[in-house]
Amino acid sequence: VFTGLFLLNHRRTVEALRQSEDRYRLLLEQHSRARAEAALQEVQERFKSIFHSSHDAIVYATFEGTLLEVNDAFARLTGRSREDLLKPGADAAGLWSSLQVSPAQFDALHKTGVPLVYETHYTREEARPYHLHVHAFVVQGSDGLQSGLAVVIRNITDLRQAEAELRRASEELHAKNEALARSNELLSAAQRTATRAQRLSAIGQFAATIAHKIGTPLTALSGHVQLLMEDLSLPPKVRGRLQTVDAQIERTSSIIQDLLLYTR
Numbered sequence: 001v002f003t004g005l006f007l008l009n010h011r012r013t014v015e016a017l018r019q020s021e022d023r024y025r026l027l028l029e030q031h032s033r034a035r036a037e038a039a040l041q042e043v044q045e046r047f048k049s050i051f052h053s054s055h056d057a058i059v060y061a062t063f064e065g066t067l068l069e070v071n072d073a074f075a076r077l078t079g080r081s082r083e084d085l086l087k088p089g090a091d092a093a094g095l096w097s098s099l100q101v102s103p104a105q106f107d108a109l110h111k112t113g114v115p116l117v118y119e120t121h122y123t124r125e126e127a128r129p130y131h132l133h134v135h136a137f138v139v140q141g142s143d144g145l146q147s148g149l150a151v152v153i154r155n156i157t158d159l160r161q162a163e164a165e166l167r168r169a170s171e172e173l174h175a176k177n178e179a180l181a182r183s184n185e186l187l188s189a190a191q192r193t194a195t196r197a198q199r200l201s202a203i204g205q206f207a208a209t210i211a212h213k214i215g216t217p218l219t220a221l222s223g224h225v226q227l228l229m230e231d232l233s234l235p236p237k238v239r240g241r242l243q244t245v246d247a248q249i250e251r252t253s254s255i256i257q258d259l260l261l262y263t264r
Contacts, residue, residue, distance in 0.1 A: 063149060115135060207259050
């Protein structure tokens with residue numbers, strides 16, 4: 001009887017321990033599952049926060065062009081709400097057409113998997129035109145199969161405007177440099193002309209001084225020779241020499257006049 005009671009009590013104890021172990025295992029599994037779900041939810045929330053906080057417009061779509069998910073930047077770019085973009089029957093074809101993406105390009109992405117990268121202009125009502133950089137690529141699922149395509153759109157309007165302004169400033173600077181170079185050439189030419197004029201002026205002043213200093217004595221000499229030649233008592237030989245002196249005086253005067261004419 002004692003042995004039977006002992007075995008019965010033992011079986012009850014073992015059964016209670018087994019039940020406790022099962023409950024503990026169940027609680028552990030539930031706790032692990034809850035932690036895993038919490039971790040997964042945290043990752044999803046973090047991804048969702050990154051997705052919607054991105055300044056680049058991001059859209060996830062099927063290969064037929066149907067929008068499956070868009071971020072806030074894409075909604076701001078198109079000027080439409082997220083709910084309006086994702087509702088059934090939304091005009092996705094018109095949106096892709098405005099972004100210069102054709103059905104043929106969707107098909108090529110699906111078949112080849114080669115990313116599509118290009119720049120385009122996008123215009124919507126009551127907004128200035130945007131210059132966009134578009135990068136479309138295939139999204140691979142966890143099973144390795146293509147699950148859709150993603151399009152990342154960056155607004156590079158300000159960048160292109162800055163580049164255009166930089167080009168204009170560079171062109172203006174180049175034009176000013178050319179104008180400055182022409183001004184320097186004109187200034188150099190004017191300086192050369194002024195220097196030449198100064199040299200010519202100095203030559204002229206020198207020639208005038210020489211003409212004055214030589215011409216005055218020659219005039220006096222010529223006058224005396226003329227007076228001497230008026231003396232009829234002079235021998236012919238002396239008169240001939242006076243005529244030679246007078247001719248040389250005239251020749252010298254002519255040389256001085258030629259010098260003045262040349263310098264002038």
